[in-house]
Amino acid sequence: MKIIFMGTPEFAVPSLEKIYDSHHEIIAVVTGPDKPAGRGKKLKPTPVKRRADEFSIPILTPEKLSDENFIGELKQLNADLFVVVAFRILPKSVFTIPPLGTINLHASLLPKFRGAAPINWAIMNGENESGVTTFFIEEKVDTGEWILQKKVSISEKETAGELHDKLTVIGADVLLETVNTIEQGNAPRITQEGEVIKAPKLTRELCHINWEKDVVSIYNLIRGLAPFPRAFSYFNEKEFKICGAEISTMNLDKGKVAGEIVDINKEKIFVAAGDGILAITEVQPPNKRRMSVAEYLRGHSVELGERFQ
Template identity: 35%
Template sequence: MKLVFAGTPDVAIPSLTALAATEHTIEAVITRADAPLGRKRVLTPSPVARTAEELGYSVIKTNRLGDEATAEIAALRPDLGVIVAYGGIVREPLLSLPRLGWINLHFSLLPRWRGASPVQRAVMSGDVDTGAAVFQLVRELDAGAVFGSFSQPVGAHSTSGMLLESLSHSGADLLVRVVDELAAGTARSVEQSGEVTLAPKLTMDDARVDWNRPAVEIYNQIRGVTPEPGAFTLVDDARLKLLEVAPAYGAQIPAGAILQRDKHVLIGTQTDALELVSVQPAGKKAMNALDWWRGLAATEVVAS
């Protein structure tokens, strides 16, 4: 079949490279426009744009799939549109333009966690399982019939970044299987059923830690927002990014209090303490939490 592929971040690359290795033809790759990155705000192509150019594909860079993008895609006469984390909405008439419409690889067990941050929300909510699904794109958000899915354990200590890396590769295999079945005319879909939950885009409010909550909830929150946007707290009104924490079972200290016990830096919650393993103070590089603590030359501080 003739495909158009839409994706933007690293998590979409395994799907693009997997489809590139099939007998299907990728007529163009759609991705978001170059974005300013780093302190110098240098315009930088998306990970998918870089990969597509390395593979020799025509690249359409746009943040909005409007009339101009629709005309470019229409000229290609695609059989199928494939989306993996593009970051934009496909509306009519583009939605119905490919002969077989559009399919989407989504990293959740639909209809749970429809939206922009499904893996992150699954981790933050303490879900035991997550997974991925390939579904038919429809007007309603992530509501189309599902062609295939799989599940896998979240893992007690996995971050959302770890899970996305794993799911991106397993999901690419699923996506290729569905594309092949659509080409062969053997694909079968099932309407979604069950409770719908939403996974809105993460904000900095999701990343700031409230130490008056139970340790398990905070631990899930920190894992869920790692690596982006990254959990943080305030120490002496300065932001401290929490890169890695670990449970400190049985250790109980006041919520928000930070202190050293043996060679461990602990911070209190409503229940058991958590251990700070790796942190990043504002304006500095990532460092071992014990080195950061020694640099404070304090016996106890309180985070907020």
């Protein structure tokens, strides 16, 4: 089949590679425009664009997906199927172009975690399983009839970054299987049923730790925001990113204030939460690199009774 692939970040690259290495033909790639990055603010291509360049696939980088010239180009390419992985919301004028429709790979078990950040929210929500779903795109975001799903388990210590890497590989396999099924003409179209959970874009407010919450929720927040954008708290009026933590078995004494440092050893800072104690193991101080608490304590004084806020 002739396919137009649409995607932007690293998550989409293995899917692009998988389809490229198959018997299908990727006749064009649609991705985001180059963006300034780094100290020099040099224009940087998206990960998908870099890989498509290496494969010598024609690339389209529209500013607006509703642009008439862009839509005209898509129609002229005469693709059988559009394949979307971690891209923007497509207007109806785009996703209705190919005769076999437009499919999307989503990093959750739909209808759970519809939205922009399904991997982060699965961890923050304390889920013990996640997965990927392929589905036909319709007007309402992430609501289309699904084709294939694949489940994976989530360990108690797993971070969003680790789940991301797992789903990237599994997703590419499921996507190619989906494309092959569509080509054969026997792709299922299954209505999404079950609990709908939203996974909206991550905000700075969400990343700020509320120490009055239960310790498990705080621990899951830290895992779910690792390695990016990271959960943070204020310490001595400076922003500290909390990169690693454990749930402590210590008992929380009455009278301790949420965010208060209740114990310190060579490797951990123990902080009171709403119903327990969190042991911080890794931090990123302001304008510094990520480091272990052991390394931080070698150069900084931290006292019992001080507070994270």
